[in-house]
Amino acid sequence: MTAVSTHLNFFQTKKGIFSWIFSVDHKRIALLYFYSLITFFLVGVTLGLLMRYELLNPGKDLVEAKTYNQIFTMHGVIMIFLFIIPSIPAVFGNFFLPIMLGTDDVSFPRLNLLSWWIYVIGALMALSTLLFGDGPADTGWTFYAPYSVKTGTNVTMSVLAAFVIGFSSILTGLNFIVTIHRLRTPGMTFLKMPLFAWSLYATSWIQLLATPIIGITLLMIVAERVLGVGLFDPSIGGDPILYQHLFWIYSHPAVYIMALPAFGVISEMLPTFSQRTIFGYKAIAFSSLAIAFVGYFIWGHHMFTSGMSGTARFVFSMLTFLVAIPTAIKVFNWVATLYKGSINVQPPLLYTLAFIFQFMIGGFTGLVLGALATDIHLHDTYFVVGHFHYVMFGGTGFAFFGALHYWYPKIWGKMYNIKVANVAFVIFFIGFNMLYFPMLIAGLMGMPRRYYDYLPEFHLPNMISTYGSWVLAVGLILMLSNLVAGLLKKNQNVGRNPWNGITLEWQTLSPPPLENFDRMPEIPLNGPYDFEHKPEIKD
């Protein structure tokens, strides 16, 4: 590093599109991810709204059965591989991990840029199935064999896209692990790291050690389709259950790739908006590792009805229940953090509280599905759809938007309209629960998932759910336009620390300079949330 940016922030140091798409600055790469992710998210939302519109009334409202199948597959592939899996690590992890550790970049800046490029190439491959070939896949995002081997739609390209995007995920994880080991500021031991860094550390290990399995499995699907080898299709000698095992060996840990970073940002926002230290720092840090570890051994709970020995089902069910322990530890610690804090109700805190509420519904319904007897009844019903949307969207999605509202002034150096953000949150929250809670009820009533049609007795919950999707869309549009409007404001000075936070990103300028810090970051005396010994921050 020879060049020193004087009074410029990282937006101003270089101009032009190439200074962005070939930048090795972690902050710019984070924003590249952010703009791409939000684009794909909006595509995914649109597909979701289409699905809900089709399900407004029994019978055909809008699209044919096959088109509906393609829409829900595309919705799943986009939301999972292009949005939720990269979301918090790639955007906020990239931007804030180095700053929170008190360094100026990740360990391998060029590899970081490569990860984004791989992600974009994979995303374009996935979207190309909309235009080329025999139409997008209609298999569901799980690509279950033997249907994925037999269908005439363009499964090969979708599967290769997921394979390519996997590498992006692996390389980001690798980069973060090395960064956490090597680049912490002097004096910051592992147990003085912010909890967001801990959660990214646990996540990165899952990305690194689980993703290759799905990579090779998806390649086998391609081999089976192209060469006609009987790997998973029973009519040519394959074993479809083996595919399900291989798929979930990755895809269950992937659930924690999606959830753990959300736990991390929640653990950052709570201390800031209660102005006190987090309750149970070590318990939260180690429970992330525990979840990551146990998460490897419970994939079988996706397959209770597909043919496994009774012993295997029993063991998988019991291990699944074990995950509830570290997760509950986190929830209790979060709630205890609020106790006797000086609570400052701001939009990020509202998202945090909604996260805790919704994630608990998601978690408890997960236990209902993890229990063998109830799962037989509920497997492949709307109860499952409601459950995982409560976890993924009500949990991780809300944490993502909470994090966006939390770090917005730091990233862009501006502030959105707080009142509008609060109103948008309330609409978003109501819309979300209207959209997904009736799904839990429809599922309990026995409505199966993945059909474009349903029996008349499920009409009421479906109607409420579709109306909810419109409320949610209004809330989302209001929220995003408020954030965009904030960016258009001129000559704002939010200062270094608008929320009175304590982690290191609040010690630097907003937006940060290219090298992240204009003076040596100072860590608090007793751990990252020691508000009693908060270093004084002068402007």
Add this chain to the structure above:
Amino acid sequence: MEHAHGLHLPNSGHNRDDEASKMGMWLFLFTELLLFGGLFIVYMVYRMLNHEAFLLSSFELNVWLGTINTVVLLVSSMTIAMSITAIQKGNSAQSIRLLMTTVGLSLLFLVIKYFEWSSKIHHGLFPGMDYYNNLPKGEALFFFLYFMMTGLHALHIIIGGILIGVVAYRTKKGEVTSKKYTLTENAGLYWHLVDLIWIYLFPLFYLIH
């Protein structure tokens, strides 16, 4: 304006950090192990289900060529380890010679593999060929796994060979020296992994009954 200047941090991500490079390589090797691990699981499951057919098919493979290739790879692992020692001692010329020997051995491995594969393909055993399509299911799976796993391994040999060639070139240009040889070490780590995977592939396909 004292706050307005960028700061050079002691823990900068742009500093040279050999430990970080090596840690990155080790983590990458973990992902490689898991990539092959998925295939080993599939091999294990189908071998249990089609034990007889797998045994029968394995007799089709040429144990002699497999053994020679094993020896070739083991020797190449030794030569790259020696090249690391050479560069540590500052003997660049010797290091380059040993690196090029390793590249030569990797080519020899590929040539032998080429003859093995072409004789199988000549017999119609490659997935998708007419003879292959009429094989019993267990034997078809064996040959698919044989081609997929040794093929993926051969791809790693090619990448490793190119990587080692690059290291030799950069050593010649003086970019790799006795004070800065992490690149050679990382190439060595990668090459040992490729070697190690073959050590498992060889008995699984050629030897075990």
